[in-house]
Amino acid sequence: MSYNAWFQCINGCAGQYSLLEIIYRCPSCNDLLYVQHDMDALKTRAPAAWIQLFDERFHVNTYPYGSGVWGKKEWVVPFIDNENVVSTFEGNSNLFWADRYGKQLHVEDLWVKQCGNSHTGSFKDLGMTVLVSVVKQMIADGRPIDAVACASTGDTSAALASYCAAAGIPAVVLLPRNKVSPAQLVQPIANGALVLSLETDFDGCMKVVQEITKQKRIYLANSMNSLRIEGQKTVAIEIVQQFDWEVPDWVIIPGGNLGNVSALGNGFLMLQELGLIAKLPRICVAQAANANPLYRSYLQGFENYEPVTAQQTLASAIQIGNPVSIQRAIRTLKKFDGVVEQATEQELADESARADRTGMFNCPHTGVALAALRKLVEQKVIRSLDRVVVVSTAHGLKFADQKTQYHLGTLADVRSTHQNTPVELAADPTKVADAISRHVERTRLLV
Numbered sequence: 056m057s058y059n060a061w062f063q064c065i066n067g068c069a070g071q072y073s074l075l076e077i078i079y080r081c082p083s084c085n086d087l088l089y090v091q092h093d094m095d096a097l098k099t100r101a102p103a104a105w106i107q108l109f110d111e112r113f114h115v116n117t118y119p120y121g122s123g124v125w126g127k128k129e130w131v132v133p134f135i136d137n138e139n140v141v142s143t144f145e146g147n148s149n150l151f152w153a154d155r156y157g158k159q160l161h162v163e164d165l166w167v168k169q170c171g172n173s174h175t176g177s178f179k180d181l182g183m184t185v186l187v188s189v190v191k192q193m194i195a196d197g198r199p200i201d202a203v204a205c206a207s208t209g210d211t212s213a214a215l216a217s218y219c220a221a222a223g224i225p226a227v228v229l230l231p232r233n234k235v236s237p238a239q240l241v242q243p244i245a246n247g248a249l250v251l252s253l254e255t256d257f258d259g260c261m262k263v264v265q266e267i268t269k270q271k272r273i274y275l276a277n278s279m280n281s282l283r284i285e286g287q288k289t290v291a292i293e294i295v296q297q298f299d300w301e302v303p304d305w306v307i308i309p310g311g312n313l314g315n316v317s318a319l320g321n322g323f324l325m326l327q328e329l330g331l332i333a334k335l336p337r338i339c340v341a342q343a344a345n346a347n348p349l350y351r352s353y354l355q356g357f358e359n360y361e362p363v364t365a366q367q368t369l370a371s372a373i374q375i376g377n378p379v380s381i382q383r384a385i386r387t388l389k390k391f392d393g394v395v396e397q398a399t400e401q402e403l404a405d406e407s408a409r410a411d412r413t414g415m416f417n418c419p420h421t422g423v424a425l426a427a428l429r430k431l432v433e434q435k436v437i438r439s440l441d442r443v444v445v446v447s448t449a450h451g452l453k454f455a456d457q458k459t460q461y462h463l464g465t466l467a468d469v470r471s472t473h474q475n476t477p478v479e480l481a482a483d484p485t486k487v488a489d490a491i492s493r494h495v496e497r498t499r500l501l502v
């Protein structure tokens with residue numbers, strides 16, 4: 056059976072474009088494109104046969120099928136040559152049962168999808184493997200592409216630089232100066248990308264990258280390019296697979312440019328259309344209060360949408376005031392009976408720290424999602440018997456600096472409610488024993 060997929064306008068304008076064509080927007084209405092699969096072809100395989108195929112490929116070593124993304128190749132980019140797939144065996148991240156934290160929140164069926172446990176430390180790997188593979192296929196087909204470029208709040212550039220380095224393709228990353236963490240900055244540097252640190256914010260970098268990629272020899276890697284979405288949607292398929300093909304009641308996901316929530320939705324919709332699942336979860340997008348255009352629109356029933364100027368937030372990857380995928384996200388939320396919540400700097404830092412006390416090591420964006428979870432539980436929107444998945448988007452180690460500052464109590468404008476500082480002592484067994492007793496006593500009080 057031969058499966059196929061192509062670009063189409065999200066507003067339904069006529070026209071289909073090859074995924075190997077360099078096109079990011081609809082020529083008629085200038086809105087975004089999405090990837091449409093030949094669903095009739097996919098439907099010729101029964102749901103049980105898809106499940107069997109995907110389960111057989113889970114964690115195998117056969118390239119590229121052991122990748123969480125390429126294990127679903129027929130649903131992602133079916134026609135790409137395996138030799139052009141650029142994969143680090145991304146995906147298949149663990150689904151962490153947040154037992155102790157869930158008990159504290161009175162939500163006992165709580166899971167954290169650890170997308171940050173990935174090659175470059177964030178979920179961006181899931182989309183980037185697809186985009187860079189398509190570029191490699193285009194170059195193999197003889198298309199002149201000099202480089203791949205992106206604007207980034209840190210994680211996209213890390214993923215792009217790594218996948219391009221693996222493929223031997225030049226990468227260009229545009230970062231807002233002083234707005235990404237040192238760990239995020241060093242990743243594209245180490246991978247040999249051209250790192251351009253611009254005197255602007257993310258939205259400013261986005262404008263520049265759209266200009267320079269009008270010239271088609273430089274390929275655009277931002278999520279307005281729907282190839283990224285095709286990879287990222289596999290997170291929904293993986294979550295369902297990890298629950299033995301059962302659908303959770305809720306998925307909470309932090310949102311900035313809002314490509315990822317649309318991807319998550321697309322994954323569930325595809326599972327439903329192909330008969331692998333019978334219901335959809337509800338979705339909550341969690342935003343930082345300092346960069347909350349979707350939240351504001353939600354409060355007005357999505358009747359209006361206004362971009363905002365994003366204020367500084369610890370959740371730097373979602374410090375975005377004018378999300379490219381706003382309309383995609385609103386459509387997704389309407390289909391999934393969705394809600395939007397927000398978290399202040401104080402709330403996201405404290406929630407991240409509170410959850411860390413139960414064994415996690417959260418990035419601030421996951422902190423935003425966890426703070427949203429707490430609010431939805433308090434509002435009784437999420438009930439104690441609901442099965443809830445929180446999508447953790449990056450590894451906490453990328454944000455070691457701000458987490459250290461939290462525990463040292465040196466963050467501006469944030470009180471360190473759950474501070475834990477190193478105790479400096481002489482190398483004296485008695486003093487060490489005293490310190491241990493004090494620690495044990497304090498921990499007991501916290502339970």
Ligand SMILES: *Cc1c(COP(=O)(O)O)cnc(C)c1O
Nearest residue numbers: 210311312313314315372448449
């Ligand atoms: C990119 C990113 C997000 C936001 O994803 P969008 O698709 O822009 O909404 C959230 N968290 C982290 C860690 C990210 O890198």
Ligand SMILES: [Zn+2]
Nearest residue numbers: 064068081084
């Ligand atoms: Zn159109």
